[in-house]
Amino acid sequence: MIRLTWVQPEDLVGHELRQAAEDGREVTEIAARWHAAGGHDAPPRAGASPEAPPVRLRRLAEDLLDELAAVPSPLPEPSALAEIIAACPQWPSQRGTAVSGTQAMDRMLGAWLGRAAGCVLGKPVEKIPREGIRAIAEATGNWPIRGWFTAEGLPAEIGRSWPWNRRSAVNSLAENIDGVPEDDDLNFALLALALLERRGREFTTDDVAQLWLDELPGGRVFTAERATYRNLLAGLEPPGSHDPPALTTATFRNPFREWIGALIRADVYGWANPGDPATAAEFAWRDARLSHTANGIYGSMSVAAMCATALVASSAEEVVAAGLAVIPPDSRLAAAMRQAAEDARREPDFERVVDRLHARHGDLHWVHTINNAALITAALVHGRGDFTASIAGAVAGGWDTDSAGATVGSIVGALRGASGIPQEWSLKNRLSSSITGFDGIGLDELARRTLALATEES
Structure with a gap:
């Protein structure tokens, strides 16, 4: 089953609750209902939970997203x-x-x-946290960073701990760059x-x-x-x-x-x-x-x-x-x-x-x-x-x-x-x-x- 990221209602509620905390909205009661029903918090780095939820949870998520949208932010941050x-x-x-x-x-x-x-x-270190970026750079003699990232000379254990994450990232390594x-x-x-x-x-x-x-x-x-x-x-x-x-x-x-x-x-x-x-x-x-x-x-x-x-x-x-x-x-x-x-x-x-x-x-x-x-x-x-x-x-x-x-x-x-x-x-x-x-x-x-x-x- 395809779990499309960033659009599933059950995956959006946690992110919207976090957004509410950032923009000063009071949503404690809504959050409690969501967690009591088995809803999860926002994934820290990913866009979707790995498995489809029960139908009841998806329906609740849709209802709660609409409730959350109706709660105004008190902050003086206009969009017009x-x-x-x-x-x-x-x-x-x-x-x-x-x-x-x-x-x-x-x-x-x-x-x-x-x-x-x-x-x-x-690009090669997108999604890699700060400590991983430094570990990769130091292990290849590039810290402080002064040139393109490279896999040449990178110890295997560092590469396993902080892997390049997609083909376009590999194409952005020094040994593979061929245009943009x-x-x-x-x-x-x-x-x-x-x-x-x-x-x-x-x-x-x-x-x-x-x-x-x-x-x-x-x-x-x-x-x-x-x-x-x-x-x-x-x-x-x-x-x-x-x-x-x-x-x-x-x-x-x-x-x-x-x-x-x-x-x-x-x-x-x-x-x-x-x-x-x-x-x-x-x-x-x-x-x-x-x-x-x-x-x-x-x-x-x-x-x-x-x-x-x-x-x-x-x-x-x-x-x-x-x-x-x-x-x-x-x-x-x-x-x-x-x-x-x-x-x-x-x-x-x-x-x-x-x-x-x-x-x-x-x-x-x-x-x-x-x-x-x-x-x-x-x-x-x-x-x-x-x-x-x-x-x-x-x-x-x-x-x-x-x-x-x-x-x-x-x-x-x-x-x-x-x-x-x-x-x-x-x-x-x-x-x-x-x-x-x-x-x-x-x-x-x-x-x-x-x-x-x-x-x-x-």
Whole structure:
């Protein structure tokens, strides 16, 4: 029997209970009923329990998910764009920066190459916890991390304890890298590029949904994106002013709505708006609201603003400030990013910075937005524009390694330009993808097409 992950009602209740604890909802009585009936807590790393439950438990799960959706959060974390802007006293003015020429191309190519390199670095150790990443790196003479992961010279007992987890991970090992292997962290960037090329700057959330249905098989998206896909096929509408909050693609039985999925989709919205973090954040909001709410949306907006700023800025601190300016300062995400930045400024040993991040956010799922955004912030501030130190820090942190590595890589790559990325992180100019029209495309062609979008606006 197929146990499809991330959509079974009985597997969602535990995740929704954990989400309720995070956003301040009182659901003790609902949790007690669930546990008394034999329901389980959220799996710490997986998406589904191994066996199908009794029919009665599935029916109870459906009822409890609806009850949980009706319990409001007391936190001041809006999802509507006008309310988000109103909550941001430092919301930036809309002002693009004219970009063209060799330097602009170098920085855009640096952004694409940086995203690819950070993703490839983090892919082999995705789902491996922090202690396993260090054990692998130390055993192969790569600690502190300064190059691609490798299986060559890895003791058998270490490999058994912390196995690479899928074929694409093996394709990201130093001895096997042959171009950029396919990954969802890169496919979503390609989708955003296709969206802007096909629909233009006035694209809507409905356009994002249609592109997903056209280009993304449901089995190749996960967590919030898979729940959203299910909701689209069930006939639910993307969020809009006419929709009750519990009946949108983002909120209906989607306990992953504050996880990292929207954040990894944001970079191109920033690259298309160099020097204009406000517009970049708005573009990201239109995309993110399809599948996410509150901090899930803020993560996407923040990264888009940082990517827009990185193309014209001179420091990682300037970039982080831009990311914080477009999210509500009283939100959990803003607090986590501010504290991460402060730790990174004060503590010279990045491992101690990560110790503090895990102490504060270790109870969150490894693909949640808040912990990963805090790690991204810390890696940027501590790395101070050093490409290797920045992506290595993001990956060594041990949460969503390929996603955090990709985002940090794209930002520092844009700051430094492709010419400023050390040669050891070079990749063959070929990217694999199942997105129509992109398989085998060169990073230079992606940079050229993205720069064309940015140049059109400026």
